[in-house]
Amino acid sequence: xxxxxIVDDEKDIVDLIKFNLKRNGYNVLEAYDxxxxxxxxxxxxxxxxxxDWMLPKKDGIDVCRELKHENSTKNIPxxxxxxxNEEFDVVLALEIGADDYISKPFSVRELLARVKVVLKxxxxxxxxxxxxxxxxxxxxxxxxxxxxxxxxxxLGLTKTEFNLLITLAKHKxxxxxxxxxxxxxxGDDFFGDNRVVDVHIRxxxxxxxxxxxxxxxxxxxxxxxxxxxx
Numbered sequence: 001x002x003x004x005x006i007v008d009d010e011k012d013i014v015d016l017i018k019f020n021l022k023r024n025g026y027n028v029l030e031a032y033d034x035x036x037x038x039x040x041x042x043x044x045x046x047x048x049x050x051x052d053w054m055l056p057k058k059d060g061i062d063v064c065r066e067l068k069h070e071n072s073t074k075n076i077p078x079x080x081x082x083x084x085n086e087e088f089d090v091v092l093a094l095e096i097g098a099d100d101y102i103s104k105p106f107s108v109r110e111l112l113a114r115v116k117v118v119l120k121x122x123x124x125x126x127x128x129x130x131x132x133x134x135x136x137x138x139x140x141x142x143x144x145x146x147x148x149x150x151x152x153x154x155l156g157l158t159k160t161e162f163n164l165l166i167t168l169a170k171h172k173x174x175x176x177x178x179x180x181x182x183x184x185x186x187g188d189d190f191f192g193d194n195r196v197v198d199v200h201i202r203x204x205x206x207x208x209x210x211x212x213x214x215x216x217x218x219x220x221x222x223x224x225x226x227x228x229x230x
Contacts, residue, residue: 002119003045005029007037007060008052008081013104017050017081020108021115034058038066041073048119050111053082053093061096068097077118081106120187134169136229139208139216141169150211160185161204164197168217168227177224201225 004026008014011032018028029044031037033056041049049067053060060080067073077099082089085103093101099118102111134141141148146162148155157165163185168176176184178197186196201217208216218228 001027002047003027003029004115005031005037005040005044005046005049007031007034007049007055007063009033009055010052013052016108017111020112024112026115032056034060034063037063041067041076042070046073046076048115049076049078050081050115051078051098053080053084053089061093064093064098065096079114079118081111116187134166136169136216137214138212139214141166150208153211155207155211157204157207160200161207164200164204165217165227168225172227172229175220175223175226181225197225 002025004021006014006017006021006028007030008017009032014030014032018030021028029040029046031040035057037049037051037055038058040046051060051064055063060082064078064080067076067078074097078097079100079102080093080098081102081104082093083104090101090103100114102114132143134143138151139148140150141162143166146157146159148157148162148165164181167181167184178195181197201219205217208214215228218226220226
């Protein structure tokens with residue numbers, strides 16, 4: 001579940017955004033001043049923050065600046081939502097680390113689209129903490145380079161195949177359903193047939209099988225797929 005923190009001192013606006021985010025499957029947290037927002041961001045799992053500029057106790061610019069300087073919160077994307085809409089205001093917010101800026105009054109449809117884009121951007125780019133090279137039984141997965149190799153031979157994976165592999169490899173004990181893999185790899189705006197997962201799994205397996213007889217991706221009948229460590 002994706003957790004979105006709404007920070008605004010106007011309850012009507014919070015309620016409007018909350019209603020529409022929940023309708024689209026997001027979990028919502030609320031804060032009504034800058035200090036409360038910082039406490040929640042540092043103590044709760046937050047995937048994105050919708051942050052007003054004019055807030056009691058600590059304004060949104062100071063909140064954003066502090067979030068982006070703290071190791072524990074610097075990778076949380078921030079979208080500023082503010083009635084201040086001069087070019088200088090927008091540039092300032094972006095310069096201190098905001099990922100996007102939406103002016104009030106805003107279209108709910110536009111807000112939801114911006115949320116989706118920013119979340120996808122962060123999902124596609126590994127953070128410093130998450131970036132790593134995973135080595136399992138001769139299989140080397142380099143997350144920074146989006147590449148995988150076996151015994152020195154590059155598998156030549158596409159980005160989608162790589163994202164499937166890294167998703168499975170990072171959670172070796174977890175069995176993923178097709179729907180879960182669709183969400184993690186293709187995103188929640190994908191409306192195609194979930195059998196696309198099977199097609200890409202087959203392609204991934206064929207590339208692995210071209211260099212080794214070891215089984216790394218196993219089908220769990222009636223459920224989905226998991227990564228095998230042996």
